[in-house]
Amino acid sequence: MIEISELEQRAAGHAALGDPIRLAMVDELLLGDRSPGELGQAFNLSSNLLAHHLKVLQDAALITRARSESDRRRSYVRLLPDTLAGLTPTPSIPMAAERVVFVCTHNSARSQLAAALWGRRSHLPAASAGTEPAAHVHPRALSTARRHRLRLQPRGTAHVGDTVRAGDLVVAVCDSAYEHLPARPPLHWSVPDPVPADTDDAFERAYTDLSGRVDRLATALTPAVIPVEHHRPAKDTP
Incomplete structure (x- = not known):
């Protein structure tokens, strides 16, 4: 039987991807990482709206952010593919x-x-x-x-x-x-x-x-x- 917590996590992932901008961001991150600034520019987002979308995706464990090893002032957004794969429906009973x-x-x-x-x-x-x-x-x-x-x-x-x-x-x-x-x-x-x-x-x-x-x-x-x-x-x- 699927645990309720697992269902809640999947539901949060689906809810996060219910917004077209966030879904497009996931598409953008599928093959490569982007800085927040690059994502904001790609989707013509204000800094406040960009921060909101990134927070929703991060809270749903769909993305993570890490500092650049070269320039610690920079950060990059990376997709978490395991969470994305986990959104696929699974049998309710083993x-x-x-x-x-x-x-x-x-x-x-x-x-x-x-x-x-x-x-x-x-x-x-x-x-x-x-x-x-x-x-x-x-x-x-x-x-x-x-x-x-x-x-x-x-x-x-x-x-x-x-x-x-x-x-x-x-x-x-x-x-x-x-x-x-x-x-x-x-x-x-x-x-x-x-x-x-x-x-x-x-x-x-x-x-x-x-x-x-x-x-x-x-x-x-x-x-x-x-x-x-x-x-x-x-x-x-x-």
Whole structure:
């Protein structure tokens, strides 16, 4: 769970960057340091207004100021990139899993593409399944996968009841699966079904949506620690 103090710090950072001048100052400092005078000149600010903006940024821990080693009468403003990076939204709860299982209704398109994308993005194992699996993977899902150099098995569909096991993180990639699974999965991606439209564009939109979501989850997910017993080889029987 995210600490309130951390949320308050992030909120202060976002509030500081809510002013166009301060946001432009951060852009200016992204690749190099500037003196206060240089910033004031760049943005045509009076000394009082410049001091106000710099104080807000410093109070939000977005910048720091230090004296010149050459001329102690001078000072330079430096961006604190760690604080800036910390403004990115983070999961509200820590997540860990031994495997990720992507589920949709027919296991013929979205869940298949999600599992294939995951295999390219993470070393953590993945699988896909459906609540009412079709006999085969949708032809346009196969062609979409080929365009993006992903591998799908044409008849590789499976039922969720035969697939999900303890330690899995279940991700419902369609509304129907999320609403009809006996136990609500912890994650739900409301990805529009491309099958009714049955066009390359619809499947590409689903692919793009899933790709971004997979990237975000792969960054946030921690592999679960598997008990030692799972790794021990079976003893030879005499």
